[in-house]
Amino acid sequence: MRIRLLSLLGTVALIGCGSTGPDRPDGTPPFQSFTYPAGVIPTGYQASMAGQPGVTVAGVRLTNAGNASATIEHGACSVAVWLYRDDQPNSPPVWQNRLPEGAFCIDIAYMTILLPGQSYEVAGAQLGAATLGATLPAGRYLVRVAITRRSPEQLIVLDAGTFALDL
Numbered sequence: 001m002r003i004r005l006l007s008l009l010g011t012v013a014l015i016g017c018g019s020t021g022p023d024r025p026d027g028t029p030p031f032q033s034f035t036y037p038a039g040v041i042p043t044g045y046q047a048s049m050a051g052q053p054g055v056t057v058a059g060v061r062l063t064n065a066g067n068a069s070a071t072i073e074h075g076a077c078s079v080a081v082w083l084y085r086d087d088q089p090n091s092p093p094v095w096q097n098r099l100p101e102g103a104f105c106i107d108i109a110y111m112t113i114l115l116p117g118q119s120y121e122v123a124g125a126q127l128g129a130a131t132l133g134a135t136l137p138a139g140r141y142l143v144r145v146a147i148t149r150r151s152p153e154q155l156i157v158l159d160a161g162t163f164a165l166d167l
Helices: none
Strands: 002-007 013-016 040-048 056-064 070-075 080-085 104-114 119-127 139-149 154-165
Touching: 040 119, 040 139, 056 104, 056 139, 056 154, 080 119, 104 119
Parallel strands: 040 154
Antiparallel strands: 002 104, 013 104, 040 056, 056 119, 070 104, 080 139, 139 154
């Protein structure tokens, strides 16, 4: 699998990440989007971080289910992670990985080519006491990840299991 980092328009530009506000039940969509062919299947995932006990990464896994190689392109800030109270799954998210006011995403593009059967993971957020402890109480949370697919423009929301925050 090859991963290449491309600079858009030959320069690195900073673009502010927007917010739709706290009343959006599905959370703030990701700032950048993904391009991939129809044979690629996105799924949400969680994985333990090697060497960091109690830290989990949540993101999207793209798997090439087709018979030919597939090109995946995406930018920075392309995976939104939303946490919901386990007992209130239809309420707005209690935590999101959106950037703080005044922060910026670097406008760069990532590209990888997947052979048939290969997968590619893009992390959206690190979950653990260090990143969530100041904003959330201990407990179980539902995890959803979201990506925007270009052509056709489509917000895709994926379940990524549950996460237990232990403080």
